[in-house]
Amino acid sequence: MNSLAQWCFRRRRVVLGAWILALIGLAVAALGLGTAFKTAVALPDSESSTAYALLAEAGAGAETESGTIVWRTEGDAIDSPAVQEQVARMLADVTAQPGVEAVVSPYSDQGAAQVNADERTAFATVALADDADPEAIRSIAETLEAGSFAVGLGGQAFTELPSPSGGTEAVGILAALVILLLVFRSGWAASLPILTGVMGVGTSLLLVMIGSHALDVDATSLTMGALIGLGVGIDYALFIVNRHRKALMAGSTVPDAVALAVNTSGRAVIFAGITVIVALLGMFVVGLGVLTGMAQAAAVTVLFTVAAAITLLPALLGMIGMRILSRKQRAQLASTGLASPGKPTASGRWALLLDRAPRRMVGASLVVLVALAAPALGMRVGNADASSDPAGSPGRAYYDLMTPAFGAGVDATLVLVAEVPDAAAAQAFTELAEALPDVEGVASAQAAPVQPGQRIAIASVVPTTSAQTRETQDLVHTLRDGVVPDAARGTDLQVHVGGETATNIDIAAALMSKLPLYLGLVAVLGFLLLVVAFRSLLVPLVGALSNLATLAVGLGAITTIFQHGWGSELLGVGSGAPVMYIVPVIVVGVVFGLSMDYQVFLVSRMHEEWSQTRDNDRAVRVGVTETGQVIAVAASIMLFVFASFGFSGERIVSAIGIGLALAVLVDAFVVRLTLVPALMKLIGARNWSYPRWAERITPHLSLEGPSEPVAGVPLVVPEPVAVGATSTGPFASTTLWDGEQPRQTSEEP
Structure with missing residues (x-):
């Protein structure tokens, strides 16, 4: 040195x-x-990672992210012709953007459940590929705000990454x-x-x-x-x-x-x-x-x-x-x-x-x-959702629009991915899907019928609570440890609870x-x-x-x-x-x-x-x-x-x-x-x-360096004063000397 x-x-x-x-x-x-920054997507071995692997095998959602565009009208009915016309133009512009693979409008048969007329609120789901530009879509969606609309964007595709x-x-x-x-x-x-x-x-x-x-x-x-x-x-x-x-x-x-x-x-x-x-x-x-x-x-x-x-x-x-x-x-x-x-x-x-x-x-x-x-x-570890975002932030605005109309758990959807090797397993899965809405903590559940020869089946479960709550975490454990094993008993049915919430x-x-x-x-x-x-x-x-x-x-x-x-x-x-x-x-x-x-x-x-x-x-x-x-x-x-x-x-x-x-x-x-x-x-x-x-056997390592005397001043160190001793101040002090020269001790290593 x-x-x-x-x-x-x-x-x-x-x-x-x-x-x-x-x-x-x-x-x-x-x-x-x-730069080429990228977030590592490798997940630890878990039930949710198995669910993702099965989804990829079935060709579902392997390279896409889903997002939600929600709006609420201030005066007109949410399903009025004027509102539908404005929304249709906006969704058409979104669909035309590069990387947008699918848009499900609430005014279509497929999206009928995406409208709450009483709350004058509706939402559209958007599937984006990796090369899509979420900010461009956000700008298009927010053009509705020029009229009598409140608009918010959320979900995995529109979550703002840390800057x-x-x-x-x-x-x-x-x-x-x-x-x-x-x-x-x-x-x-x-x-x-x-x-x-x-x-x-x-x-x-x-x-x-x-x-x-x-x-x-x-x-x-x-x-x-x-x-x-x-x-x-x-x-x-x-x-x-x-x-x-x-x-x-x-x-x-x-x-x-x-x-x-x-x-x-x-x-x-x-x-x-x-x-x-x-x-x-x-x-x-x-x-x-x-x-x-x-x-x-x-x-x-x-x-x-x-x-x-x-x-x-x-x-x-x-x-x-x-x-x-x-x-x-x-x-x-x-x-x-x-x-x-x-x-x-x-x-x-x-x-x-x-x-x-x-x-x-x-x-x-x-x-x-x-x-x-x-x-x-x-301490409870997990992932904060939009419900805890600061007031006035885009995430919180989205949450405040969605929750009154569609429930706190609408963005905490759990995905049940099942392996159905035979008819008995398919029947067990169908019965499981029918029983899911009665499980405590489940707001809704839906699954497509299992077709003959189908080997992988999917059901979605919407909790009653948001993703970050303990109740949603308990629901995941209830499904994995109780509901699913009971439904699969006596069959070869294998069901894995996945989705972003379960993954976190x-x-x-x-x-x-x-x-x-x-x-x-x-x-x-x-x-x-x-x-x-x-x-x-x-x-x-x-x-x-x-x-x-x-x-x-x-x-x-x-x-x-x-x-x-x-x-x-x-x-x-x-x-x-x-x-x-x-x-x-x-x-x-x-x-x-x-x-x-x-x-x-x-x-x-x-x-x-x-x-x-x-x-x-x-x-x-x-x-x-x-x-x-x-x-x-x-x-x-x-x-x-x-x-x-x-x-x-x-x-x-x-x-x-x-x-x-x-x-x-x-x-x-x-x-x-x-x-x-x-x-x-x-x-x-x-x-x-x-x-x-x-x-x-211990190797020698010197952190202080060689202890060579260095010309300098004596070190003043407070010393305890014995009873009866005299001192010129509140503290007595002693000086260390090395021969006739003061030894330098006034430095930290």
């Missing part, structure tokens, strides 16, 4: 030019090639800049972490756009990459800049300070980045294509932000020189050659408070964590069944990584368990806000609804990586002090004193960056952003700076115990 830092410093213009050329080259390539964040991240970046200015009092010191993070994110996202031609990557992967990359990228650069500034204030030259920062904090950045990447790639165990694509994109972004932090940032630090310090700090160095030790900082006073009352701190932390994590026990239920069940495996995987992974880093068993155990607590807090926050709706409307995403099934997995992966980051930066400083003094209490105090401020600043930056995505207006992105923001906030202030040091204080020197047999 030292050689890399020196090389980047000496050839700083070459490094900066290489990054700029890479950015420009990738931008040109991305503009030339365009990129729309620039909300700029608010988070601006907030990060303000925080850094307040802390560093230097424009360059505040700007460099942001410039480095943005450069890493920008180049990586351009590469993702190009890679979309080769891999199945969803368009929302760009938003996920930006969300995660900006958060970690700014933080990683912040840790290195902070270490560099402290070295300069201790009297180091610019080249030496750059080398020291990269050789210490840079090591921790690489380790932290690897943990985030591994956690993201661990999503492969879930086995869902859309998640895999997002994880790959986010992992590439984190990789580039780490690369920027250890190559581009040293080059920029070399160019800026002493201007990374404030004017006051530069003036002090010019006059004295060293920064004054100063008084104990807020983090130092907090460290002393932890030292005095560790049991109370542990108890208070656990109460907070349990209270915030408890709602996660009631199956995907949610598949993901949640693998979430414990994923949680266990990241917990074990975190434990092993910390064992290698710190050669201890208890410290990694505390870290792994506290990581799980942070994960539970993130999931609890999402459940409270987005499922129970406590504030979701303020975020512009509508009312409460089930948590989208990909959200818990993404939050678990990202929060694990970020928790590991703070654990590494905190404990590595403790480990460095323990290695030099063999005093556990002092190691804990030094760790909190030295890293407390930078962890608090880093968490505050992540809070604003992640929270800015919460106002994107897109439910999934908002849930992930808010969940990560609150999890990081609690992790930094409650877990890392309170619970972990308090526990380590109580455990004592046993924190650092390590079996001899494990020592022999």
Whole structure:
């Protein structure tokens, strides 16, 4: 690392030019090639996927999507000649659009059930091929609104897909800049972490756009990459800049300070980045294509932000020189050659408070964590439907038109696909179709008669409730576990309950069944990584368990806000609804990586002090004193960056952003700076115990770099004051000396 830092410093213009050329080259390539984002359609093995396979075998709906155009008249009867004439013209224009395969008018014999005269409402169904343009059809349908009509479009074909964040991240970046200015009092010191993070994110996202031609990557992967990359990228650069500034204030030259920062904090950045990447790639165990694509994109972004932090940032630090310090700090160095030790900082006073009352701190932390994590026990995963869309949105307008006239479950239709190998099975299916309307929760059901020789039969079931409700989920289980088996008993009839609603239920069940495996995987992974880093068993155990607590807090926050709706409307995403099934997995992966980051930066400083003094209490105090401020600043930056995505207006992105923001906030202030040091204080020197047999087989990994003395100022660390002792202030302080020169200990790793 030292050689890399020196090389980047000496050839700083070459490094900066290489990054700029890479950015420009990738931008040109991305503009030339365009993007080929696509949503992975592979489904986990389930009853609904079997139903889709049978439908494709029968040639029904394999390459088409269905949508609905609904209208309500304000004055005229819904079936009046004038209304029918206007609607007929509109539907004729829709039918003429490329990719429109079929349109069923409510004024035809086939669509007779699509009219509710009492509510003056009717709808048409539209079947679209892949090459159809839903927006062009939407524009045609909305021409009816020029008259006395209210029009809405919905269903799978007209569902508006999530869009990129729309620039909300700029608010988070601006907030990060303000925080850094307040802390560093230097424009360059505040700007460099942001410039480095943005450069890493920008180049990586351009590469993702190009890679979309080769891999199945969803368009929302760009938003996920930006969300995660900006958060970690700014933080990683912040840790290195902070270490560099402290070295300069201790009297180091610019080249030496750059080398020291990269050789210490840079090591921790690489380790932290690897943990985030591994956690993201661990999503492969879930086995869902859309998640895999997002994880790959986010992992590439984190990789580039780490690369920027250890190559581009040293080059920029070399160019800026002493201007990374404030004017006051530069003036002090010019006059004295060293920064004054100063008084104990807020983090130092907090460290002393932890030292005095560790049991109370542990108890208070656990109460907070349990209270915030408890709602996660009631989390229900699924897919939000139009009933929870924000008031005034196209989806909500469609729902408000359809529901009064045709029921809440009209767009939650279940498709029963049956294999009927013989006459007995066909008769059993006919009897099943006749009995379906009497099943609790079924609004209506219909099925075409089974013809002689027909091997696949289809029935549709409309629930009384919308797709996102627990009642509809219960209906699916009732059909699968009771109604269908009873109807098929004694025959070879095989019936599979499918459709979009059942598919979402199956995907949610598949993901949640693998979430414990994923949680266990990241917990074990975190434990092993910390064992290698710190050669201890208890410290990694505390870290792994506290990581799980942070994960539970993130999931609890999402459940409270987005499922129970406590504030979701303020975020512009509508009312409460089930948590989208990909959200818990993404939050678990990202929060694990970020928790590991703070654990590494905190404990590595403790480990460095323990290695030099063999005093556990002092190691804990030094760790909190030295890293407390930078962890608090880093968490505050992540809070604003992640929270800015919460106002994107897109439910999934908002849930992930808010969940990560609150999890990081609690992790930094409650877990890392309170619970972990308090526990380590109580455990004592046993924190650092390590079996001899494990020592022999564990690879050596240094996160602190070589412990060479560096000329500088003594570290002021608050020390407990014994009864009867005198002190010139509210806190006594001690200075660590290494021979005749003060030993530099005022930097976090």
